[in-house]
């Protein structure tokens with residue numbers, strides 16, 4: 221008779237534990253996988269160039285739709301099912317679904333194909349390679365991120381004979397202008413997904429991934445004063461411009477950089493002519509917050525602004541659009557997985573908290589584990605010298621591969 225142990229002797233796990241453990245280390249497949257992407261680096265650059273050379277400003281629907289249609293074709297060519305979500309004022313948002321093995325929830329790869337550059341920018345800012353860098357409008361933010369998705373899905377299909385799990389790609393057309401047409405779709409796809417991987421550019425030249433992003437709000441302060449002739453009746457006017465100037469000075473006191481709160485009146489307008497005491501003036505205000513709970517407090521402070529001049533009236537419009545992406549447990553767990561993958565090729569992957577928002581803020585705000593900044597490494601986003609570092613592409617691809625496999 222076989223003596224039974226104190227713990228469930230028929231537990232299959234305990235039987236497994238009893239097996240002799242092999243001391244042989246499994247071969248490290250990662251260096252070989254890195255070489256796979258290094259061998260495809262030139263092809264990847266060519267694909268990125270193709271995407272950059274189709275201009276796609278957020279505010280030009282026909283141009284953005286051209287980009288979306290082209291991308292739909294590329295993802296369909298590697299086996300995805302494309303679906304265009306109609307948008308009235310922006311390009312149609314593009315969803316591509318890839319089936320995969322197992323009953324796992326899909327991983328959502330999130331990005332945008334709109335850029336901040338108006339049509340015709342290529343004439344003065346052509347796509348070119350110099351000193352190992354690829355330059356062009358939107359190359360970093362974030363057409364190279366889209367190309368990475370394509371190559372990574374293709375590689376996973378080849379290595380696993382099909383995807384090891386379902387993957388959904390969602391590419392929006394209006395991220396640079398607040399994502400009003402795509403936000404609801406992004407959120408509903410995120411809710412169905414195990415995790416969200418955002419292919420926005422990495423933070424800094426060392427390629428850190430983004431584990432926290434500030435929340436972003438936009439407000440408009442409108443001052444209505446009393447107009448009067450500046451020469452004949454100066455005493456009868458109540459200048460909206462003077463009132464606005466005093467309000468802007470007061471607004472600077474809402475800044476609390478230590479707590480991650482910043483308030484910036486970035487655009488002001490007001491008045492009609494020099495000889496008229498201004499009846500109206502407005503300021504457009506950008507606010508950034510680090511924690512979700514700061515949104516309501518700051519909103520209350522802005523809405524309770526009082527006029528210095530009793531004859532002026534204040535109206536405040538707007539609100540916080542993107543809540544912060546806080547570094548919660550789900551985010552930290554994804555970062556840990558990414559670090560483990562990077563370690564396989566001797567790379568010490570860093571993390572960063574950044575002030576800019578992305579659609580990752582929406583998905584993290586829902587509590588869906590989100591990791592951002594998985595795209596290309598480079599600098600100059602939204603600027604004439606926007607570029608990526610070509611030699612960083614293979615290991616960015618590797619990172620995405622490892623995450624999709626391990627989530």
Ligand SMILES: [Zn+2]
Nearest residue numbers: 361362395420
């Ligand atoms: Zn972006």
